[in-house]
Amino acid sequence: MKKKTISGKKLFIYLILTAIFSVAVLSVAVVYFRIYTAEVSDDSYNRTFSRYYAMITDDYKSSFWQSVYGGALEEALEDGVFVELFGSNLTYNYSPEELMEMAISAHVDGILVSGNGREEMTELIGRAAEQGIPVVTMYSDNEDSDRCSFVGVNGYTIGSEYGKQAVRAREELLRLAEAAGDDAWTGRDKRVTSVAVLFDDSGFAYDQNVILSGIVDAMSKEMRNAEFEIRSVTVDSTNPFSVEESIHSVFMEEQVPDIFVCLSELDTTVVYQAVVDFNMVGKVKILGYYDSEKILDAISRNVVFSSLTVNAEELGKIGVNALVEYNEYGNTSQYVTADLVIIDRSNVAEYMKKVEEDEE
């Protein structure tokens, strides 16, 4: 008779299988649960900072100030400092002065503010200094305040750059007129070139006279025989739509200026739009401000002649550096200049590429 042992081994295998199965099912369930709850629980911070700076501008949404902020933040993070575009998280839009008040009350470690020359701001800067909060004005200044430093561009330099561009723009206008056989320009140098400089009425950064004299000096130097006429146009910027209205009214005049000098991003785009609307492309030259995508596009299409811009990121970096320096050594340079950049058809492609890269 053949001997056969009854399934003791099988039973054993089954028990082991059961154990493995149980452990496997439970661990899969637990791991799954962990993974999915971990995915959600990401609500704690990654990094803390020793200092906290507030950056205050009147228009934090503009791409210029966003670039400035980008540069500032980048620089600050390297120094273990956090810069906040103050007020950008608040539901209401507060004026720079109100934001200043808040920042002082919140005991920030430093304030970067776009100066506006207003007395109220000067006073607030003084209050901050009183409380030991260093303030750096950027782009435009409150000269009489207790700010520890100003980072920006000299108004005269801006003016003379615009003046040089205006001369180049006039030359191109002449060439075009000759090519088209335009009678109005046949008198050539005798024809008076009219230049309109658009100023914000919101107490603009630079002294208008400084800029104007910069333009006049540059133009007189460059074209001795020709006559030109410069007038400043005050743009009403009290509400979002008034800018466009003010500029439109200039175009409605009998004699539309040959060259527009725009000192802000908004002015540039509005003039550009007006030139297109009034079908004056080629007849009017725009000297714009800033390097937004729209303006770059306009330059490449030859609607805007050239654009002047401050290296925004650099401006932000310099501002933060000034604050850091002040915090650490108790002193810093009173005045730091940022670079001016002229963008025209010759280098617009480079900037457009940069914009595209940034978007990516």
Add this chain to the structure above:
Amino acid sequence: MKNKIKSIPLSIKISGIFIMANFFSLVVIVVLLLGINSLSRRMEESYQDNLHLNEAIEALDNLQRAMTEYLNSKSTDSLSDYYSREQAFSSTVENLNELITDRTPDRMERNIKYMSEDYLQRVAETIEAKRGRNIEKYRTSYEETNRQYEYIKAYMRSLNEERFAENSVRYTALARNFRRFQYVAMSVMIVVLVGSAFIITGLTGTIIDPLRQLARTADEVSNANFDVEIPVSTGTDEVGRLNTAFRKMLISIREYIDRLRTSMENEQIMQKRELMMETHLKDAQLKYLQAQINPHFLFNTLNAGAQLAMMEGADRTYEYVQTVADFFRYNVKKLDAPVTIEEEVNLVDAYISILNVRFSGDIHYDRQVDKRLLNVKMPGMILQPIVENAVNHGIREMGDQGHIDLQVYKDGDRVYISVKDNGKGMTPEDIEKVVGCRWESDAEKGDGGGIAMDNVISRLRLYAGREDVVEIRSEGEGKGTEVIINFSLHEEGADGE
């Protein structure tokens, strides 16, 4: 370990499996429930921040109101109300975060904290100014606090919105996870269900398997197949014991059947022998009766002839007829029971003397008989057919040259009877045929009359219960034949007498 498992009683094993499966399902369900519970708790907590913030806003409102109230009325009640409100708000503020982190809400909280501290200080100053009746100061101070109050409130609301947006995202993610987790839980339950079904089936299978094998074996046994293999169970549980018992039972049954079969076979052999003996005897008788039609009548007739011959004084005729009558009488009466050697020898004498009268004394007949053996029993009608064969096939055509020698002697406890002739002799093949009872019947060849040799040999063999009862010797053609039969002195019992 294995043996321990095997010796656990069946009931405990089976209930153990079920308890284990249930316990396993329970553990899985508990784990899943814990997961669901923690998820839902987190969902509940999602908007906790907003609630806290709302409380903070309320505390701020209350403080501002209490301060205004005091400034208005300067009553003791309002002052104490102010103190309690101030206490409430500052304790709320204390709990706020003051770290500068990369998360916007954290920083907003920090700003709120500092602004609130500033505000609290300013409020205290305002109250102090009011108490000191410094009208100028408390008015400007009040305006300032009012502004700060607005800022803080705006900040708190913004933070609330920020938090709400963040929490909504988290809540949505949690809710999605919750749903997903439900599916996972369901799948896990199904897997567990299927898994435990498999495991239970497998485990009960391993326990039931021996029982099933046993049942199969029992089925076969009930179909009279006793040669099945019985699995040897090493277990000592109920099945193991049942198996062992069944195995022992089957072995005993097998042994019993074997014994029964052997004894039945023996009996059958004996019955068969008796039956054959009888058959052969009947056959001999029949043959004899066919040969000698009504021997009684013949015998009586011959007796009458013998008496007539005596009365007429013809002695030799009388003697002859008497011999013939004796010969037939023997045939009539001595067939069914063993006879003595003497009777057989006498019959041969009578046969030879009848033949000698018939053939004028042609046959030379000699006999050497050990007188001590005359009373030994042997089957009847053996010697005469052998002699008749010797005459018919051996010496018939030799005229007066034929010799028949009959010898009866003993060697040990064996009796030998030899019938020897000097006739034609036999070939070894013929001898083989005759001894093997394969010689074709004389009756069919047409020279019948006597009892055939195969009948004689068969009866001898049956009587002795042995095969080697007859030996035929012949040295070849023309050299005669010797037939020697032998049987034991005490062999007469073998026929079942």
